[in-house]
Amino acid sequence: MPRLKPDTQRARRDNILEAAELCFARAGFHATSMQDICREAGVSPGALYVYFSSKEDLIAGLAERNRQEFQARFAQLAEATDFFAALEGIGNAYFVEDEAHRRQICLEIGLESTRNATVGEIHRSVDEFVASNFENLFQRMIDDGRIRPAHSAAALARVFMVIGDGLFWRSAVDRKFDVAKTIPDVVEVIRQLLNPVADNMSRQPGKPLGEAAE
Amino acid sequence: MPRLKPDTQRARRDNILEAAELCFARAGFHATSMQDICREAGVSPGALYVYFSSKEDLIAGLAERNRQEFQARFAQLAEATDFFAALEGIGNAYFVEDEAHRRQICLEIGLESTRNATVGEIHRSVDEFVASNFENLFQRMIDDGRIRPAHSAAALARVFMVIGDGLFWRSAVDRKFDVAKTIPDVVEVIRQLLNPVADNMSRQPGKPLGEAAE
């Protein structure tokens, strides 16, 4: 029973997924035709339907791939010794190294999650994973006396997620937005939110609200 | 030459626009058919095309209406004497009083702005209006000595927009998100960002996170 070798099978699937991501980022899920994706991937409809049983399945597959990337990246954060350095690493990964269409597709998935059950479930699982990751991390930092925030770990995580959402949204939607220029200020805001105790944190807490940047 | 009276004409147009907003929020621009909108509005395709020459025109009309609402709301902010009270007012307007589909449609417009020139122009004009409104406001507050921020008015406005984006996104996409619970914490973050001088600001700076008052 001659099937394609698992490696090539996975490669073909990934190729289609990549093409789909590009097309979806360009035009959105519902304004992209299967033919568009076939053209981009260089395969025929017949071939595409070997790997994905429907357009929905393709979207779900993309969401699933996205989930795995997200979880891989944020899993590192939990083990990081220097929180702010790790944070900067993730920020760089998403906003500097990644191409724009990766961010765009996240928004696309997020919006679709409100109306497609399968995508919704995947998206929610990522979201909860990230949020609880941060909450646990903050709790640990509080318990260790490394930060003295004014609010609970849960509240910190909530605000933190909101800020992350905002960065994601704006960097995808506003072409003139300069992430690199904004991230330091945002990190400053987070630093004050967490209020780290002055010791071996990555940077000096600085004077009250002083010229930490300079 | 008997035309419909301007009032009824505007009423019909608004009725269609309202129906379109509902449908678009439910399913997205490109997964909504003109027939869907006709059904929701209770008119025939022929009637709809009297008021809007195409689906694109309808989307643009919606974006335009959105712009006017936005500008009306934020125009007040510039004249407010108590910044934080005004801010809370706007927050309430968007996140408590408004129905969910109003927020959803903002995201829809934002995403569409990256791929549709007309929508893009409208969306950008709103965005720049809001951003420059805040920047001017912050500058004035700095000049008046009411706040002592660590950064320029432009940087403040940038961070501020990001946080606003995040609130918008999350309150539309995360059904379990409790805006009411989060807003006080967000306001606290903004307060620290601005670092108001302790005098007649709306609320006490409070001590937990800082001796901002000193």
Added chain:
DNA sequence: GCCCACAAAACGAATGCTCATTATTTTTGG
């Protein structure tokens, strides 16, 4: 105030096209 003429407005069936998906045939890799 009432009616009329008539163009605007509304209707809804029709159009032509695009789409996701499938059925049929050919190619290919194990």
Added chain:
DNA sequence: CCAAAAATAATGAGCATTCGTTTTGTGGGC
């Protein structure tokens, strides 16, 4: 060699938009 994989052609549903017709609101004349 031969089933899986891929290509191509076909299908039928659904789409935005148009068109020929009917209905309706309105300003002018009485």
